[in-house]
Amino acid sequence: MTKFKSLLYRVLFGGFFFLFSQVFCFASSVNNDSLAVVHYYRTGISQFKIGDFEGAVEQYKNAIELGENIFGCYSRKLFSSSVNLGIAYKNLGEYDEAVSVYLEAERIVKENFGIDNPRLSFVYGNLGNIYKLKGDYVKSFEYQQAALRAFLVAPDKYDSQISITRSNIAEALYLLGDYEEAILSAFDALEDSNDNIKSFLYSLIARIYFQQSNYPETRKYYQESLSILTQAYGADSYDLGLEYINYSQLLLKIGDYDEAYRYTELAEDIIVKYFTKKSLQYSDIMLNYANYYLGRSSEASELTDFYEKRKADLKKALGYYQEALIAGSDVFSSVAFNDNPKPGEEISEIQMLEVINQKAGCLEALADLYLSGQDKGNAKESFELALSTTERATELIHQIRTGYVSEESQFFLSENQESTFIRAVGVCYKLYDLTNEFQFAEKGFSFAEKSKSASFLASVKDSRAKKFGGIPDSLLKREDYLKTNISNYKEMLFEENQNEDPDSARIELFNSKVFQLSEQYEQLVKVFEESFPNYYAFKYENKVVGVDQIQERISDRTAVIEYLIEEPTAQKSNGQVFKFVITPDELHFSKEVVDSTFVGNIESVYQFLTSSKYLFTGKGEYRKYALAAHELYNVLLSDEKQVLEDKDLVVIPDDKLAYLPFDALLSAPPDTTTMNFRTLPYLVKDYSISYTYSATLLYDYFNKEKVAKHDLLAFAPSYEGDDRDYTANAEYRGGLLPLPAVNKEVDFIHGYVNGDVFKDSLAQEFRFKELASDYDILHLAMHTIINDTLPMYSKLAFSKPYGAQLDDGWLNTNEIYSMDLNARMAVLSACNTGSGKLQKGEGVMSLARGFLYAGCPSIVMTLWEVEDESGAHIMKDFYKFLSKGKSKHEALRSAKLAHIANADPLKAHPHYWLGYVVVGNSDPLYKGKDIYFILIIFGVVVLLFVDQLYRKRKARD
Structure with a gap:
């Protein structure tokens, strides 16, 4: 487990302990109670030195409890015991307790010495290392940076500590995958x-060079490292x-198995002298032995001999994985392969996750071996064990995620654990293929869902939980205040870093403010979770x-299609596309x-659709697009053609597929002898298509009845004379170019839907914020500025502010998240509103996510920079069909087909009309006029029938 080994495993924590024990000692006192405090503290030191961390914890706690009674809760005399207590908790693997103790130590320093005292560095450095062990590398990096800032207040005094902190920062960069910056640091x-x-x-x-091959x-x-350690500490030092x-x-990773085994034996001889067999260190030894037997190639001259040797090796590996699990848990002791530690039994969640993932892979390899030998019974049993073990891994991922407050940390976890969910779905497929049992297909879909937009779903759940969790308004206002200020300082930090000559003092200030806030x-969220159980449970x-x-x-007309993709890599030439079709x-x-052709086809189609040179498309480019679009159709949909006939499609894409409108795929082999965009067999001619980030979001959170007072709120700034210099994006340094057709667009729309329209200089950000919650449809026709570095700061560009306004005219995604919308649909007719950074395990980080989070269940957005005039006409037709009672995806499809039918050969190019997509709930907003006609006819028939009965009765009378 390479990335978790560092100075932090060293018992004395790289010299910090001695600093605390000598520099911050308690003063002697004639008072007997004071002497008792000193006695407890020194006894704790002695027990810590011999490795009795439980005893040390008890003594430090006694010192703190008695010290609080004598000196008060925030006395400086409690600092050393608090910090050393945290280190002892860390060595016991009790990370949450360690964090709590360090936060208390932080309060002591701030109460006694102020918020800039270098003593905070020791607290922050330790917190950074605890968060590293918890797998939260984002928080680890932030705390190590904070430690460095505090040490630099007195650089001469803390020279050696600064060196340690810089090395911790370099490691944090490595763990975050920033290898270039890590090696420089x-x-x-x-x-x-x-x-x-x-x-x-x-x-x-x-380790960094290894990642760079x-x-x-x-x-x-x-x-070099081994040589220094041997000379400095001897041949048997821990x-x-x-x-x-x-x-x-x-x-092991480079395949030198014999040498790896030798060094593992050397490690074991040393480790058992210092650590028990219930420790993370011993667990890592067992993990290395397991990986040796999993990875080594058995020498055999005959296939049967290889089969038996390989099976024996895999079973040995499983035995060692089980030993690693036992060592990594305080209470778990089962050697049975079908057993795993229960939630809460692990010493380290992140270490246990690695072992369980490796064990699951070994069980799957054993099942594959049985299957290759036609032993289907044992294959099924091993696949089922692999599945249950992988399921335990996914539970651990959720458990770890619940401990992460920052979205950045959750994103990092999703990206790095995506392979766990792919394995889970893959094992489900093998079991389904082997047994044809429906339960494995259902379970596979469940795993695929859990891999989709987990952090976004968590954010949506968090928002809902606050509404009924009983949290007082005062605390919610405090949360809004903190989130707003964090966001503002992050944005100022980003913008300062874009300057040619950034001000280092401002950067330091902004970093410090972001960290403190x-x-x-995080402490406020902890109050929410501990004090309001309903909030936590939901x-x-x-x-x-x-x-x-x-x-x-x-x-009956709907089919849901969910994808999960494992892309081919340099190490693995073939990838997999898993597909679930639900009717x-x-x-x-x-x-x-x-293979790589699949990824190449996605990129070819996307580049063709988004190219700014669409006016100059050549025959070769046309042919390349057409062939790639049809090949993608063959992979993604062709096998399901009969099932999908006459269906509306709800597509849940994965990975790079999120950038593609499926309308662009071609359902039949294209004729490429001539270039004719109007006659291509686009998928839009066969299906109405909408999209969602996950089925759970769509069917559990994206339903909404009309509650808004008014129908339409539309904004269309023209940007005439708008010289704003948005320097973070070179494209806009000369100001925002006018969009002549947006006024026409909103006028078209107003002809079909009643409401309020704000154009030109009246299209102000403050007005949108003030009015948006009262409207059922929000339509924004304007420029968008995409920020791929910080997606939460992508912006919608309203008109240049006038007068004494607080708003700057840039509505960023982060601000949208803080709104509370009642709209059933938002149409983001701005350019690129659906594009953005692709976050593994989460999807495209677009502006549209902000509107969904803010409560709007349906978004119409653009995947690239749509041409102004054609966009206006597509929007006009979209609202026309929408007003007739069509569903959103049907209305958009009809608008696209109308464009193709009426376009000249040039404007039939997909770039003009394919960019718009519907995300979320696609139900109709209006009842069509046809329903009223049917009701009238029905009423007339009923009246005629009643009249006939009346006449017959009167004739009899």
């Missing part, structure tokens, strides 16, 4: 480091034992919508094996 930190720090940095540099440099720097673990993990926000419920629930809610009475679960 590591080499910078080397310049003023002692041997102890150098050994750590050499090990870190080796530079294996000679990897070996070189590991050997530092060396920990580094042997790291090195053997590297050797984020700390306050927020962290780990349920997704099931197949049967979807089938109950969709119409009211069927579930189809299938898999397509794809």
Whole structure:
């Protein structure tokens, strides 16, 4: 487990402990109680030194409890005991307790010494390392940066501590995957480091070179680290034992199995002298042995011999994985392969997750081996064990996510654990293919759902939870205040960094403000969770919508199609596309094996559709697009053509598919002998299509009845004379170009829907914020500025503010998140409103997400920069068909087909009309006029029938 080994596993925490024990000692006192406090503290030190961390915890707690009675809760005399208590908790793997203690130590420093005192560095450095062990590398990086800022208040006094902190920052960058910056930081930190720090940095540099596939440099720097440790501490030091673990993990990854086994044995000989067999360190030893047997190639001259040797190796590996699980848990002791530790039994969630994932992979490999030998009974049993083990891994991921407050941390977790959900779905497919049992298809869909937009779903749940969780308005207002200020400072920090000569003092100030406010926000969230159980229960419920629930809610004309993609890589030439097709009475679960051609086709179609040179499309480009679009159709939909006939499609894309409108796919082999965009067999000619981030969001959160007072609120700034210099984006440094057709667009719309329209200089941001919650339809026809670095700061450009206004005319995604909308539909007719950064496991981080979060269940958005005039006409037709009672996706499809039918050869190019898509609820907003005609006819028939009865009765009388 390479990335979790560092100075932090060293018992004395890289020298920090001695600093606390010597610099911040309690003063002697004649008072007996004071002497007792000192006695408890010193006894804690003694027990800590011999590795009795439980005893040390007890003594430090006694010192703190008695000290609070004598000196008060925030006395400076409690600081050393608090920090050392946190270190002892860390060594016991009790990370949440350690965090709580460090936060108390932080309060002590701030109460006694102020908010800029260097003593805070020790607290923040320790907190950063705890968050590293918890797997929250974003928070770890933030705390290490805060520690460095505090130390730099007195750089001469804390020279060695600054060196340690810089090395921790370099490691945090490595763990976040920023290898270029990490290696620069590591080499910078080397310049003023002692041997102890150098050994750590050499090990870190080796790990970075490994990630960059530079294996000679990897070996070189590991050997440098081992050499320093051997000379400095001897051949049996625990530092060396920990580094042997790291090195053997590297050797396993590059396939040097014999050497890896030797170093694992060396590590075990040392580790057992210092740690028990119930420790993370011993768990890592067992994990290395397991990975040795999993990975090594058995030598065999005959296939039967290979089969038996490989099976024996896999079973040995499983035995060691089980030992690793036992070592990584305080109470778990089962050696049975079908057992895993229960939630809460693990010492470290992130370490346990790695072991369980590896065990699941081993069980799947054993099942594959049985299947290749036609032993279907044992194959099924092993696949089922792999599935239950992977399910435990997904539960751990959810458990870890609940401990992360920041969205950035949740995104990082989603991206790095996406492979766990892909494995889960893959095992479900193998079981479904083997047994044809429907339960495995249902379970596969459940895993696919849990992999989709988990952080966004958590945010939506959090928003809903606050509405009925009993949280007082005063606390909610405090939360809004903190979130707003965090957002403002982050944006100022981003903009300052865009300047040619950024002001380092301003950057330092903004970083400090973001850190301090984020700390306050996290502590407020902790109050929510601990004091309001209803809020907590709803927020962290780990349920997704099931197949049967979807089938109950969709119409006979609807089919839901969800994808999960494992892209091919340099290490793995073939990828997989898993597909779930749900209709009211069927579930189809299938898999397509794809290679790099599949990804290439996605990129080819996207580049063709979004190219700014669409006016100059050549025959070769036309042919390339047409062939790629048809090949994508063959992979994604062709096998389901019969099931999907006469259906409306709800598509839940994955990975790069989120950038493509499925309308662009071609359902038949195209004729490429001539270039004719009007006659291509676009999918829009066969289906109405809408999209959603996940089925759970669509069917559990995106339903809404009309509650707004008014119908339409539309904005159309013209930008005439608008010289605003938005310097973060070079495209807009000369000001915003006018959009001549947007006035025409909103006038068209107003002809079909009653409401209020604000054009030109009246299209102000403050007015939108003031009015938006009162309207059923929001229509925004304007420029968009996309920020791929910080997606929450992508912006809608309203008119340049006039007068003394607080708003700046830029409505960013983060501000939209804080709104409370009653609209049933938002039409973002601005350019690129559906584009943005692709976040693995979350989807495209677009402006549209903000409107969904704010309560608007349906979004019409654009995937690229739509041409002004054609966009206006498509929107006109969209509202025309919408007003006749068509559903949103049907209305948009009809508008696109009308464009194709009426366009000249040039404007039939897909760039003009394909960019608009519907996301979320696509139900009609209005009853069509046809229904009223039917009701009138029905009424006339009823009247005629009654009249005939009356006449017959009168004739009899």
